[in-house]
Amino acid sequence: MTANLDRDATQPSETPDRSRPRRVLDAVDERLGIDALRYPVPEHANNLAWSLGGLTLVSFLVLLVTGIYLAQFYDPLPESANQSIRDLSDVWLGTFARGLHYWAAQAMYVLVALHLLRVIFHGSYKRPREANYLVGVSMFALVIAALFTGTVLKWDQEGFEALAHNIEIGELLGGLGFWFTPDLAGNIPILVRLYSAHVVLVPGLIVVLFLLHALLVKRHGISPHPDIPAAAHEHPEPFTSHLRRIGAFGLVVIGVLGILAVLVPPVIGSTPVEGIEVTKPAWPFLWMYALENWFGLSAILWGSGALFALLVLLPFVDRNPRRSWRDRPVVMSVAALVLVAIVTLSIIAIFSAAETHI
Numbered sequence: 001m002t003a004n005l006d007r008d009a010t011q012p013s014e015t016p017d018r019s020r021p022r023r024v025l026d027a028v029d030e031r032l033g034i035d036a037l038r039y040p041v042p043e044h045a046n047n048l049a050w051s052l053g054g055l056t057l058v059s060f061l062v063l064l065v066t067g068i069y070l071a072q073f074y075d076p077l078p079e080s081a082n083q084s085i086r087d088l089s090d091v092w093l094g095t096f097a098r099g100l101h102y103w104a105a106q107a108m109y110v111l112v113a114l115h116l117l118r119v120i121f122h123g124s125y126k127r128p129r130e131a132n133y134l135v136g137v138s139m140f141a142l143v144i145a146a147l148f149t150g151t152v153l154k155w156d157q158e159g160f161e162a163l164a165h166n167i168e169i170g171e172l173l174g175g176l177g178f179w180f181t182p183d184l185a186g187n188i189p190i191l192v193r194l195y196s197a198h199v200v201l202v203p204g205l206i207v208v209l210f211l212l213h214a215l216l217v218k219r220h221g222i223s224p225h226p227d228i229p230a231a232a233h234e235h236p237e238p239f240t241s242h243l244r245r246i247g248a249f250g251l252v253v254i255g256v257l258g259i260l261a262v263l264v265p266p267v268i269g270s271t272p273v274e275g276i277e278v279t280k281p282a283w284p285f286l287w288m289y290a291l292e293n294w295f296g297l298s299a300i301l302w303g304s305g306a307l308f309a310l311l312v313l314l315p316f317v318d319r320n321p322r323r324s325w326r327d328r329p330v331v332m333s334v335a336a337l338v339l340v341a342i343v344t345l346s347i348i349a350i351f352s353a354a355e356t357h358i
Helices: 002-010 020-032 034-038 049-071 081-090 094-121 130-153 157-172 174-180 190-220 239-263 283-295 298-317 329-351
Strands: none
Touching (some): 034 239, 081 094, 094 130, 094 239, 130 157, 130 283, 157 174, 157 190, 157 298, 283 298, 283 329
16 A cells, blocks of 8 residues: 555656646657757747748748649650640649649758858858758759759650750760650659659758758757847757748748739640750759850850769868858859859840750
8 A cells, every 4th residue: 555655656747737738749749759859949039031941941831732733634754744734724722732832942042052142141151060061052952953853744845855955964974864865764754753753853852951950950959140249149040940930921921822823824735846956944944054155065064063063073172160251251252253154144144035955
């Protein structure tokens, strides 16, 4: 009897003022460790500029949801791919889902690019965050891959010509480009392989890298603002509060995407015609198109390679511990020149006539 009383005394008693939802949340947290998300976040991280990474995730989640829906109706075989997309107009929510998917892809590209520029501007790639910066650069490359494969999957004239460029560049790479050529699996259409890359490989890698990215952010914390004294960070808020702000921003983003999906639905061309080249690439690739017009197909390879080489080398070349943009004139000048060059080349490509390259 005494033993039972002693054992009962050691059991945690329920506090009467704790609500049932609170007890449920505590029970879930005890098993999953969700409360670990309440790590401190500096106040400056709650503005829009420092929430761009979270908004990129919001766009990615929209892409996942709409992509799962669209995959139920898409046929990746070349002879029926284009028509299967056209048939979406006869499916409930089909046109809206495709429009939402399209604009979420554009938003994800813009947001991840702005996030990368913000990281470079504030020197957030410096020690000890070099590895996490490289993870972010890798995710940027995967976003570009998702845009490219999504363009091809339309299987209209634009998508067909994009695939032709993909094959030609694969051949320029020689043995390194075997993945991009039809020879890898001769009995499987390359469109089917790109479809599997678009719906499985690329988003799967993005998810893995994002989890690593989030863990490294928790490990090192959100980088301090280079222009705010350290004393201003003495009273940070928990990360859960930061998530609520990202959620509010995210709702605005989703609302804008929904409006664009209704008012400016994406167009799709007719079934492609082989042997002609009459289109220009999607706008994120226009700067490469201008280089291709001047220097040939290999300029796409060298131009994109040079851009990512600069991004990858940045944290190893810029070892200056100072993070303010004013103290890094060389890095800021090179970044500005690269940005101006990309914008200028894109504008030139917009106003130039379509040319034949393949």
